[in-house]
Amino acid sequence: MLRCRCVLLVAAALLATGCAPRGDAVRAAADEPLYFGDVTPPGANVLRFNNGAEPETIDPGLATGQPDGRLVRTLFEGLTVPDPKTLEPLPGQAYRWERSADGLTYTFHLRPGLRWSDGTPLTARDFAWSWLRVLRPETGAKYGGLLHAVVGAEALNRGELKDETKVGLVAPDESTLVVRLARPTPYFLHLTSLPPCLPAPRHVVERWRERWTRPELIVSNGPFVLERWRQNDRFDLVRNRRYWDAGHVRLDRVVAYSIEDLNTATNLYKAGALDWNTSGYVPSPYIPYLRSYADFRSGPYQAVYFYSINVTRPPLGDVWVRRALNYALDRDAIARDLLKGTREPWGNLTPRGYPSYPRPPGLAHDPEKARACLARAGYPGGKGFRKIAILFNTSEDHRRIAEAIQAMWTKALGIPVELQNMEWGSYMQASTALQYDVARRSWIGDYLDPSTFLEIMRSGDGNNRAGWSDPRYDRLLRDAAVELDAAKRMKRLAEAESLLLADGPVIPIYHYSTAELVKPYVHGIYQNALDTHPIKDIWIDRSWRRGALRRTADDPGRAASR
Amino acid sequence: MTSFVLRRLLLFVPTLWVIATLTFFLVRLAPGGPFNAERDIPKAAREQLMRQYGLDRPLGEQYVTFLAHAVKLDFGPSYKFPTRQVREIIAEGFRVSAELGGWALLVAVLLGVPIGVIAALRQNSALDAAAMAAALAGVSVPNFVLGPLLVLVFSLTLYWLPPALWQGPESRVLPVLTLATAYVAYVARLTRAGMLEVLRQDFIRTARAKGLPERRVVFQHALKLGVLPVVSYLGPAAAGLIMGSLVVEQIFAVPGLGRYLVNGAFNRDYTLVMGVVLFYAGFLMALNLLVDLAYAWLDPRVELR
Numbered sequence: 001m002l003r004c005r006c007v008l009l010v011a012a013a014l015l016a017t018g019c020a021p022r023g024d025a026v027r028a029a030a031d032e033p034l035y036f037g038d039v040t041p042p043g044a045n046v047l048r049f050n051n052g053a054e055p056e057t058i059d060p061g062l063a064t065g066q067p068d069g070r071l072v073r074t075l076f077e078g079l080t081v082p083d084p085k086t087l088e089p090l091p092g093q094a095y096r097w098e099r100s101a102d103g104l105t106y107t108f109h110l111r112p113g114l115r116w117s118d119g120t121p122l123t124a125r126d127f128a129w130s131w132l133r134v135l136r137p138e139t140g141a142k143y144g145g146l147l148h149a150v151v152g153a154e155a156l157n158r159g160e161l162k163d164e165t166k167v168g169l170v171a172p173d174e175s176t177l178v179v180r181l182a183r184p185t186p187y188f189l190h191l192t193s194l195p196p197c198l199p200a201p202r203h204v205v206e207r208w209r210e211r212w213t214r215p216e217l218i219v220s221n222g223p224f225v226l227e228r229w230r231q232n233d234r235f236d237l238v239r240n241r242r243y244w245d246a247g248h249v250r251l252d253r254v255v256a257y258s259i260e261d262l263n264t265a266t267n268l269y270k271a272g273a274l275d276w277n278t279s280g281y282v283p284s285p286y287i288p289y290l291r292s293y294a295d296f297r298s299g300p301y302q303a304v305y306f307y308s309i310n311v312t313r314p315p316l317g318d319v320w321v322r323r324a325l326n327y328a329l330d331r332d333a334i335a336r337d338l339l340k341g342t343r344e345p346w347g348n349l350t351p352r353g354y355p356s357y358p359r360p361p362g363l364a365h366d367p368e369k370a371r372a373c374l375a376r377a378g379y380p381g382g383k384g385f386r387k388i389a390i391l392f393n394t395s396e397d398h399r400r401i402a403e404a405i406q407a408m409w410t411k412a413l414g415i416p417v418e419l420q421n422m423e424w425g426s427y428m429q430a431s432t433a434l435q436y437d438v439a440r441r442s443w444i445g446d447y448l449d450p451s452t453f454l455e456i457m458r459s460g461d462g463n464n465r466a467g468w469s470d471p472r473y474d475r476l477l478r479d480a481a482v483e484l485d486a487a488k489r490m491k492r493l494a495e496a497e498s499l500l501l502a503d504g505p506v507i508p509i510y511h512y513s514t515a516e517l518v519k520p521y522v523h524g525i526y527q528n529a530l531d532t533h534p535i536k537d538i539w540i541d542r543s544w545r546r547g548a549l550r551r552t553a554d555d556p557g558r559a560a561s562r
Numbered sequence: 563m564t565s566f567v568l569r570r571l572l573l574f575v576p577t578l579w580v581i582a583t584l585t586f587f588l589v590r591l592a593p594g595g596p597f598n599a600e601r602d603i604p605k606a607a608r609e610q611l612m613r614q615y616g617l618d619r620p621l622g623e624q625y626v627t628f629l630a631h632a633v634k635l636d637f638g639p640s641y642k643f644p645t646r647q648v649r650e651i652i653a654e655g656f657r658v659s660a661e662l663g664g665w666a667l668l669v670a671v672l673l674g675v676p677i678g679v680i681a682a683l684r685q686n687s688a689l690d691a692a693a694m695a696a697a698l699a700g701v702s703v704p705n706f707v708l709g710p711l712l713v714l715v716f717s718l719t720l721y722w723l724p725p726a727l728w729q730g731p732e733s734r735v736l737p738v739l740t741l742a743t744a745y746v747a748y749v750a751r752l753t754r755a756g757m758l759e760v761l762r763q764d765f766i767r768t769a770r771a772k773g774l775p776e777r778r779v780v781f782q783h784a785l786k787l788g789v790l791p792v793v794s795y796l797g798p799a800a801a802g803l804i805m806g807s808l809v810v811e812q813i814f815a816v817p818g819l820g821r822y823l824v825n826g827a828f829n830r831d832y833t834l835v836m837g838v839v840l841f842y843a844g845f846l847m848a849l850n851l852l853v854d855l856a857y858a859w860l861d862p863r864v865e866l867r
Contacts (some may be wrong), residue, residue, distance in 0.1 A: 038721070054643075056643055056644070057643065057644060057645050059645065062644070063597070107619055121804055124712060137606035137607060137609070139607075139610075140607050140610045140611045140614060140644075141607060142599065142601070142603045142604070142607055143601075144604055144607060145604060157604055157606060157607075158604065158605070158606045159606040163626060176656070210639070210644060210645045211645065213645055214645075230654075231646075231651065231654050231655065232817035232818075232821070233654070233727070233728060233815070233817040240630070250738065252691070258817075259726070259727075259815045260815075261812050261813065261815065262819075263710065263813075264726045264812075264813060264814065264815050265815075267713055267717065267718060267725040267726060268724075268725055268726050268815075269716050270718055271718060271721065271724065271725045272724075273724055273725070273726075273727065321613065338587070424828050424829075425592060425593065425594035425595075425598065425828060425829070425830045426592065426593040426594055428594050428598035428599070428600070429593040429594030429595075429598055430593065432598060432602075442600075461605070462602025462604070462605075463600075463601065466599045492695070532849055546827045
């Protein structure tokens with residue numbers, strides 16, 4: 001009987017609150033900023049954050065995804081570490097380095113007395129071995145391309161070079177690593193903190209093989225070590241007492257949850273179970289609403305959403321057709337109306353954030369010009385134009401954008417456009433095999449340099465996926481790669497981008513933004529273009545308005561009166 | 563009896579073989595492969611991975627190799643999570659799914675049966691109408707609506723229970739309730755119908771006529787027969803609860819097995835898909851066998867042949 005009544009009560013409660021407004025804000029006083037949910041700091045010196053989808057691996061040599069990278073870069077440390085604000089390379093395992101005048105040789109000096117977390121000394125040879133491991137085809141590393149600037153690296157990675165001593169990696173003594181580059185790579189130091197350049201413990205990897213990253217076996221060299229892992233749930237990291245800078249690590253423990261669902265992650269943040277909900281895990285419909293909260297942070301992210309045109313399929317091989325499609329697209333309408341201002345309309349392939357890059361003017365909306373281009377291609381008013389399809393992978397946002405673009409093209413150009421939705425695997429296959437007309441794509445940069453975007457459109461690059469090829473473009477990129485003068489190099493890259501935009505194999509649509517929730521008592525997380533936040537620099541202020549906010553039981557006045 | 567069980571177990575083999583074969587060729591018919599990624603993988607690395615997993619061999623040979631290993635319950639490493647064996651992923655995920663499903667089953671029975679009994683005893687009263695209306699609502703509200711509603715009320719408004727994650731007893735409450743509600747409702751309706759039928763029968767009238775207290779009439783005579791439909795429903799319910807918790811696992815970030823079935827297919831993680839599908843198939847068949855045995859045990863009229 002009692003049970004029965006309980007069920008009815010629950011049902012009634014559900015009905016009563018089902019339509020209550022979402023989100024009760026927490027504010028201690030009228031003049032204080034508004035926070036999203038519970039702002040009581042955790043009871044211990046621990047950072048609990050959502051790391052996103054379950055990492056595929058935490059082997060630094062094999063890691064590719066962002067969740068993987070975030071953990072790997074907390075467990076391992078490279079020659080350099082990124083500055084949490086500017087991302088500039090700071091000394092990490094190397095305390096200093098020299099660059100030769102021609103920009104082709106880097107000599108790194110490791111800190112004395114470095115050790116792995118099991119006490120084994122860490123030497124320059126560990127770095128050389130780890131980099132070679134990533135490059136060896138047998139390893140099956142997917143990210144070896146980041147090291148291709150090193151002499152012989154590309155040939156080794158492609159299986160064309162067998163003699164590893166021909167690769168420009170030498171450790172003349174325990175604490176010195178000499179890296180010879182095939183071409184001056186101004187952003188090379190930035191690469192040395194990325195996962196493929198982090199050291200892997202040879203003695204552990206060779207002994208345990210693919211099992212070496214398990215919590216009971218793993219040995220690392222970063223500020224934290226892995227204590228526990230539960231699949232699809234969480235990683236528990238604790239301080240590495242053998243880390244060279246252990247004194248400056250401020251957190252006792254880090255809990256990285258693997259929560260894939262955006263709503264779930266945001267609910268946990270609101271309830272105070274997460275201190276940080278990382279970018280990409282705030283549902284986009286919430287963003288306009290969250291903007292009024294002081295713990296919501298947003299800023300430009302180095303990634304661009306664009307459409308790729310398959311130039312091998314007529315009539316898309318005609319540059320005038322591609323220009324017509326480009327000019328007919330109203331980016332402002334998509335960013336402003338459809339995405340509610342959560343994204344910035346963008347007409348370039350390269351994103352913002354490179355101060356010395358003279359970015360060419362982006363493509364703009366011009367329906368008149370679009371119609372003129374289409375007429376010039378031989379389809380005045382869209383007459384005789386075959387039906388083209390927009391390919392996208394399953395996602396509500398992709399669909400809405402594709403529908404808007406379908407309407408724009410049909411209206412401005414009078415051409416028939418259909419939508420083609422595929423699940424991820426089929427979409428990847430279709431776009432890689434050039435079995436599409438127009439496909440949704442996006443690209444996230446690896447390091448702060450326009451080349452990380454422009455390189456993908458090089459002839460025959462595996463990421464080109466448009467069938468587009470222009471020898472002038474390839475030459476400009478090649479010239480830029482060997483150019484020693486930084487300004488001239490940037491100019492070459494900008495020329496390449498102008499050429500690309502004029503030829504229109506890609507239709508840039510919007511610039512990505514970061515969107516994350518950080519509790520007010522978490523310090524050391526700074527918005528930056530790569531969404532990279534070294535966890536070593538994060539700390540928690542537990543005395544922040546100690547517990548007095550929500551739970552009346554914690555209210556000292558009330559406790560005293562009892 | 564023994565020969566029945568043995569025969570059924572022997573039938574598992576061809577059934578599993580058919581399922582394995584169909585799944586093997588179906589997942590490979592899907593376009594794309596496990597190593598298609600947004601960021602293109604260098605050719606040499608891709609070839610190495612294909613070699614490593616034997617994907618460069620002819621399909622027939624891959625099939626034979628797969629069968630030879632599957633017999634030993636060895637499905638190899640997952641393609642998506644290369645450092646983990648499919649077997650380990652299943653073992654760890656299933657433990658959680660089974661716990662979630664087990665609690666939900668318990669709740670379904672412990673709440674559903676009493677509600678059904680009370681509704682049947684007070685047939686056509688306001689209480690009956692309310693209980694059956696609630697049951698109808700429980701059956702009708704999908705768990706992807708109910709879950710977020712419960713979170714909104716109990717986690718984000720009242721701050722009583724955690725909104726997600728699988729840690730500590732309090733974190734079990736909402737996912738178990740969400741998963742169980744539809745089953746509670748269904749069990750209540752089944753119990754009510756069963757009880758009503760039994761209560762109208764002559765032997766109940768006799769029992770009452772000879773002056774047995776109502777409590778004994780209901781619990782000793784009526785309930786035993788009245789819950790039989792529920793017992794026969796427990797088999798499919800257990801299967802549904804343990805294997806069908808995908809949505810609940812997603813909403814509450816429960817690290818169960820459900821999502822691997824779906825994500826494995828999306829990622830073209832051939833080994834993972836094969837392992838999970840065969841595991842589920844075997845599990846379901848074992849459950850059905852148990853249900854058949856339970857029938858025979860509960861109802862002597864059922865003969866196992």
